[in-house]
Amino acid sequence: MKLRSLKLHNVRRFAGQTAQIGPFGDGLTTITAENEQGKSTFFDALHVLLFSAHSSQSQEVKSLQPHSGGPVQIAAEIELDGHNYRIEKTYLQQRSAQVIDASTGAIVQQAGDAEAWIEAHILRAHKGPTGLLWVRQGMSHVDPTGRDKDADNLAARRDLMSSVQGQIDTVTGGRRMDRIVGRARAELDTLATKTLRPKANGPWKDAEDTAEALELSCDQLQQQVRKLSAALSQKRSAKARLSALNDPELAQTRAAKIxxxxxxxxTAQGHLAKLNEASAALDLITREEALVAQSLRDMDAMRDRRATLLRDLKAQEDAHAKATQAEASAAQALSAQKEKLATAQADRQDLEAARQAAQKAQATAQKWDRLRALTRTRDALIAPRAALQDAQTALSTTPEVTSADIEALDALRISLTVAEERHNAAAAKVVLRPEGHAKATRDGALIAPETDLPIDADMTITLEGYGAVRLVPGSAADRGKRDALRTQMASQLAALGVADVPAARAALSARQEAKAGAATARAQIAALAPDGTDALEATWRTLCAELDHAADAPLPAPTHETQTTQTLDQTAHKLDAEIEAARAPLDALQQAVTQAITARAKATGALERLATEQQALAPAPDEDSQRTDLEAKRTSLAEQRAKADAEVATLQAITPDVSALEAAHQRLIGAQTADETERRALELQLAGLTAEIGVQADAGVEEKLAETEGQLVQARTRAARYAQEAQAWALLIQELEDARQAAQETYFAPIRAELTPLLAQLHAGAAFDLDPDKMLVRSITRDGVTDTLDVLSGGAYEQIAILTRLAFARLFAKQGQHVPIILDDALVHTDDARIEAMFTMLAQTAQNQQIIVLSCRTRAFSDLGGTRAAIRVGVN
Amino acid sequence: MRFLHTADLHLAKPFGRFDEDTRAALRHARLTALRAIGQAARDHKADVIVIAGDTFDAETPPAKTINRALRTIADVPEVTWVLMPGNHDSLAAVELWERIARDAPDNLRLALAPEVIEIGEDVAILPCPPTVRAPGMDLTAWTAQYETPGRIRIGLAHGGVVDFGSEAATPAIIPPNRAETAGLDYLALGDWHGQMQLTPRTWYAGTPEPDSFKGHPPAGALLVDIPAPGAEPVVTPIHLGTFQWHDLNLQCLEGVDPLDQLAQTLPQKDRDTALVKLTLSGRLGLSDHAALLSACEGLREDFHHFEVHADTLGIAQSVTDLDLIAEAGALRTAADNLMAATDLTGRSVEDAQVAQIALTHLFHLAQEDREA
Incomplete structure (x- = not known):
């Protein structure tokens, strides 16, 4: 398809106007105009014309309507497979669509049929809008990371993707592939995790969990079944054993044996009793025989002993006499020595008494000396203590006047005297001159005649024989001060407790004298009693008590010792030596006495014993006949013993082994008891086992185990199926993705071939990586450094975006599909050096390719060349 | 003398691998079988029923099972029941047999020792009860040593017979000619769950209620007539049983509609009492494969139990099938690769199976996507 011209009426800024661009040649056409001239309006209008039905009220369509409203009309002339057509559409009002054969003017299709025609001939026939490969201003900046939520990004990509989607879909499976992969993923996702493990809450995991739980149950049940089986086996053995024990034949045999x-x-025990009897008789005879023999031996021994005794008695009598003599002489010597010692000891005791008496007297004398000295001191203390007492009494009774007080009083007295003198000098005076001996008194006091009596106060003078004269002082100048001083004087004297100043002086003097007296007395007392009078007094009283001396009795005169203790000590040492000398041989003498006594006692004892024995051993009168009888008895007993011996031997020979028979009997009884015990134990065990088996049997563990094992097999099979399913889904997803990847690679190979030389012109030696999903260059490698598209500069970025489109266009051109490229304000970021290269590539591509460039950069694009076209407004 | 020979009731067998409903039904059917045996004895005027072992599936069956069994026996008082342990309920199950001995009705005779049980004036039963699950010896030997003059001699034993294919006969195995060597008029055997005649006088009764997909002949019991001592017995199989167990194979053939094959393979009658294990094998194109499995899924509710094993059903390479996924492009590449991975050459069966499942999933997803 080639775009030849584009015409708009009442579109945006062209409200009520017609605007037209074109004609567009086969190669490069440039339209340069300032901004706001409506370039983008043409661009948007062309998009709406091709992609929006005339009935559309979409935002894209509405955005074309000018503010003044009215129908929006768009028309484009195109060349398709050598024929020229005009597509005309009116939007929003008076809506219509027509496809017109441009050479004849005949309407080819209109309304819905016209839309279908566009769809069939332009969009679908070429498996995409092959008529358009455009780059809009700002939209070359496709983000290769593909944030498809970004509407601009999506739109820009759609521009490119939509032109090749059909072909890609065919090769890669397209959206069908996407859906199938999505479904497969969803299926796998319900079953397995990403690492192909059973997924939580999924059926596979459920089956695995079920299998695991069943395995656990199986283990438990197997244990129970084993237990049950063991119990059954035990019960069987126990029953068999019990049955054997209860065998009547066995019981009968056992009873007979017992x-x-x-x-x-x-029988054996009877024999044994007889044997025992015989043995006892033999034993008796043997013992009697031994007794007789012993009696005979005793008689012989007694005879021998009697002879020996006589010799021993004689020897002991000699020894006794000798010992008695030795004892007497030793006792004599000992007695003499003891007397000697006693005398010395008595002397010593006397001396000790004398010495102690002397020591005691000496101590008493010392105490008396001390008492006498203390008494003297006490006497000496009487005077100073009295003086101290007097001084203290004086101090306590004398007013406490200090020398400062005296000084103050003197000063006050002088001031007062001066004041009084002044006052008196100033005051009125009265002088009495009696006639005769008439007396005048004032307040009872006789007034001296011819003496100035100042009238210093309201005073009454009594005149004998006359009566009273009252004198009243007038006002005198210094009377106030004098009165004040008088008052002060009076109060000071009162404070000190004295009547007048001389009294104060006397008091001060008395105090000072008393203080001096007290200090002297204290010094004397301290000298006499350094530890204090109380201590001295206490010592004195103690001594009085010890010496039994009345406090007020006269002290005896001191005495003198006649004999010193030293002399006594010397005598004592001498006597001690004598005593020691007397005591030394005493032990030896005592020992000699003891030895003699012992020897005598021994001899006496021996004699007594021998005499007793002799008496006891005195021969019986019939001793000889007794002996004859005994000998005869011995012979008889020997004969009896021989006979008894023979009888015992005979019995022993015929008596069986009783202990063996007893053991045999006990063994049989024991076996019977053991059988009984075992029987009871077995019955108990059987009861227990029966109960245990009953419980397990009632619980149906064997049945449950078999059932659970069956379920386990089922669950394992189910889990294995799911595992296989998960593997199958994973394999399917892998195969589908591998195939899609391979297909994309295959598809991109020619694009890569086209893009490589274009890119080389901009970046020599650069390698690049295509993103198959986004149909864009993902990264570019220059000088060994790989940059992803998003880190490239804006200029490099838009250049690569444009080159990618040029590559697609060249590829389509080679396949015989002519695709117009429209660049709307592209290359805005490209520098001058690169823009030249881009122009060259555009020009090069334009040799086989219609390219329409719209730009506001008139000067920069002046070097692009190609046909210049302009926007014409107002032309019909 | 007319008696009924049965064995291997396996009461309280758990059938753990089945779902709960099926388990309950199968267990109940075994008690029903016991009742049916009693009824058959009554119907055919048999005097005695001998049960040659494995009446119970385990050594300690639930008490209610024992009680129900004894009540069922007591419900046919005119017949004498002779009950012998098998290997599952051997004499080692002391508790079980003590309990039965304690609660046994009057018409029940327990064969718990190798001792003659006399029935009336004319019949002697010589039982050989297994002492434990695997006694390790031929327990029938004693019957040859024991004479029962003037009586019809019926041996009762449980276990395998000599396998003549093996190099040496195991002493633990019952000699198949024991009836002849011991002068038995009839040897009633248990253990083998299918009915089988070994000699004119030696039979396995089989289980009266089938219990596995092992493909035994129809289940039931044996009605035995012995006119007099030494006379050859007349043995009549009686069919019993509630459930039919079908172990079926469907070998898929290319060019044959697998749904037609499926219809021809499956039983048409009594589907509600049928348990079916269907093993699919051969190779099918993807669409036929999907259609067959889908059809199987739809049949699941028809049967009491229906399980399909499709592990051995391969996928045949078919361009048409792959075109249904995608004629070209990446989807087709993935489908081609998966198809190649279903081939066993150079890879494990498990990997090939995973690839096959993956391819089937792709096929389904592609179909669904197309339909959407």
Whole structure:
């Protein structure tokens, strides 16, 4: 298809106007115009004409209507397989569509049929809008990462994809392939995970889980069945054993055996009793025989002993006499020595008493000395203590006047005297000159005659014989100060507790004297009693008590010792040595005495013993006849013993082994008891096993196991089927994707061949990778560096986008399909050097290809060449 | 003397691999079979029923099963039932036999020892009960040593007979000529679930209710007439059983409509009491393959149990089938590759099966997509 011209009426800015571009030649046509001249309007209108039915109310169609409204009319002249057609459509109002044979003017199709014609001849016949391969302004910038939600991106891609989709679909399976792969994926997804494992909540997993649960149940049931089987087996053995135990024949045989054994045992026991009797008789004879023999031996021994005794008695009597003599002499020596020692010890005791008495007297004398000294000190203390007492009494009774107080009083007195003098000098005076001895008194006090009596206060003078004269002072200048000073004086004296200043002085003097006296007394007391008078007093009283001395009694005069303790000590040492010397031989003497006594006692004891023995061993009168009897008895007993021996030997020979018979009997009884015990145990065991088996049997474990095993086989089969299904789906998906991939590769080979030389003109030696899904270059490799399209500059990006379209166009052209390329404000990012190369490639492609370039860059595109066309407005 | 010979009832057999309804039905059918035996004895005026082992499937069947069985026996009081253990319910099942002995009705005689059981004046039954599941010896030997003058001698045993194909006879196996060597008028055998005559005097009764797809002859019991000691018995099979077990094979042939083949293979009657195991083999084109499996799926509800084994059914290469997926392009390439992968040459059966399933899925998805 080739586009020849395009005509619009009442479209956007061409409201109420007709605008037209064309004619377009076979090769390159350029239309350069300023922005807002309506280039894009033509572009959009062409898109609507081809892709939107005349009945469409789509946004795309509405966007073409001017603000003033009215029908939108679009017409295009095209050449198709050597014929020229005009397609005319009116949208929104007075809607219509027509396809007109341009050479004859005849209507080929109209309305719906016209739409069908377009669909059949332009869109579907070439398996895509082969009439168009366009690049719009700003839309060359297709994002290769393919965010298809982006409407612009999708639209731009659709421009390209839609032109080749049909062919691609045929080769790659297209949307049918997509749907089938999608279905297969959905099926696999319900079964398996991405790693082809059973998927949670899916039927495969369910089957696997079921199989696993059943396996577990089987294991448990098998255990129960084994247990049951074991119980049955045990029960069988127990029953067999019990049955054997209950065999009456066995019981009969056993009873007979026990009876026989008991009888044999009884007989043997009879024999044994006889043997025991014989043995006992023999034993008796043997013992009697031994007794007789012993009696005879005793008689012989007694005779020998009697002789020995006589010799021993004599020897002991000699020893006794000798010992008695030795004892006497030793005792004498010991007694003498003891006397000597006693004398020395008595002397020593006397001396010790004397020495102790001397020591005691000496101590008492010392105490008396001390008491006397203390008494003296006490006496000496009486005076200073009294002085101290007096001083303290004086201090406590004398007013506390200090020298400062005296000084203050003196100063005050001087001021007062001055004040009084002044006052007196200033005050009115009265001088009494009595006649005769008449007396005048004031307040009872006699007033001296011829003396100035100042009237310093309201005063009444009593005149003898006359009566009272009241004198009232007038106002005098210094009276106030004098009164004040007087008051001050009076109050100070009152504060000190004295009547007047001399009294104060006397008090001060008395205090100072008392203080000095007290200090002196204290010093004396301290010198006499450094530890204090209380301590001294306590010591004194203690000594009085010890010496039994009344406090107020006179002290005795001191005495003098007649004999010193030293002399006594010397005497004591001397006596001690004497005592030691007397004591030294005592032990030896005592030992000699003891030895003599012991020897005598021994001899006495021996004599007594021998005498007793001699008495005891005195021969009986019939001793000889007794002996004869005994010898005769011994002979008789020897004969009896020989006889008894023979009898025992005979019995022993015929008595059976009773212990063996007893053991045999016990063994049989034991076996019988053991059988009984075992029988009871078996009955118990059987009861237990019966109960256990009953429980398991009631639960039907064998049946359940068989059933569960069957179900397990089923579940495993089912799981295996699902596994196989999952593998099959995975295989199918793999095969489909592999085939699609291979198909895409096959399809892209010619495009690659077309694109390679074009790209080489821009980027010499560059290799590129095509994205089969997006029909775009995905990445480009230059000088060993691979860049994905999105990191390229805007210029490089749009150049590659345009070259990709040129490649498609060239491919279509070679297949005999002419495809117009429309570039609307493309190459806006391309620099001058590259734009030349792009122009050359456009021109080169335009040799076999209709290319329509719309641009606002009049100057930059002036070098593009080709036919120039313009937008004409207002032309019908 | 007329008696009924049966064996291998396997009461309480669990049938674990079936769904719950089928399991219950199959178990119930075995009790029904016991009742049917009683009824058959009554109908044919038999005096005695001998059960040659495996009345119960396990050593400890549920109490209710035992009780129901005993009640069923008691319900036919005019017949004497002789019950002998088999290998499944051998004497090792002490509990079972104690319980039965305790609760046995008057008309039930238990053959729990190799001792003669006298029936009336004329008949001696010589039972050989298995002591354990695998006794390891021929338990019938004693019958040859024991004489029963003037009585009809009926041996009762459970187990396999000598396999003449094997190199040496196992001593644990019953000699097939035991009846003759022991002077038995009839040897009633149990263990083999199909009815089978070994000698004129030796029979396996088979199970009265089939229990597997092993393809035994029709189930039932044997009615045996012995006029007098030494006379040859007259044995009449009596058909019993509720369910039919069909183990069927369908060999698919190219050029033959598999649905026609399917219709011809499957039983037409009594489908509600039929259990079918259908094994598909051969090769089919994708569309026929899909159609056959779909048809099988549709038949599932017709039968009491219907299972299809299609592992051995291959896919035949067919351009038409592949065209139904896609005539060209990537889908066709994938289909071609999968078809190639179904070929066993150079790959395991499992891999080929996976490829076959994948191809079938592709076919279905392509068809559905086209229809949509």
């Amino acid at each position: 009876k026989a054994a008991a009888e044999a045992l009884k």
